[in-house]
Amino acid sequence: MEPGDAVSGAKLFKTRCAQCHTTEAGGPNKVGPNLHGLLGRKSGQAAGFSYTDANKNKGVVWSDQTLFEYLENPKKYIPGTKMAFNGFKKPKERNDVIAFLKGAC
Secondary structure, eight states: OOOOOHHHHHHHHHHHTTTTOOOSTTOOOOSSOOOTTOTTOBTTOOTTOOOOHHHHHHOOBOOHHHHHHHHHOHHHHSTTOOOOOOOOOSHHHHHHHHHHHHHHO
C-alpha cells in the first residue's frame, strides 16, 4: 500500500461516503454506521447500528490493509452486506480515503 493523501481522501469521503456515514466521536449512525473508532474494531460492532449477519460474522479487524481490500468491492469482501457502495476501484482513492479516516476517526 502507498501512503494516501488525507485532503484528497476528505473530498472523496464527502462526495461518496458522507451521505451514509459520519466520523466524529458520538456522531449519529445514518444509513451506515458512524465510523469513529473503526480502526482496530471488528466488523459489525459499532454501537447502536443494525448490521447484517454477514457483517457481524465476518470477524475481520479493520486495519489499513483490510480497509484497502474492503473498499475496492464491499459486496465481494463481505457477501451479504447491505452496503450499497460499489467501491473505489483505484488504489490511490482507497489509500486517500484510508488516510482521511485515520485522522478523522
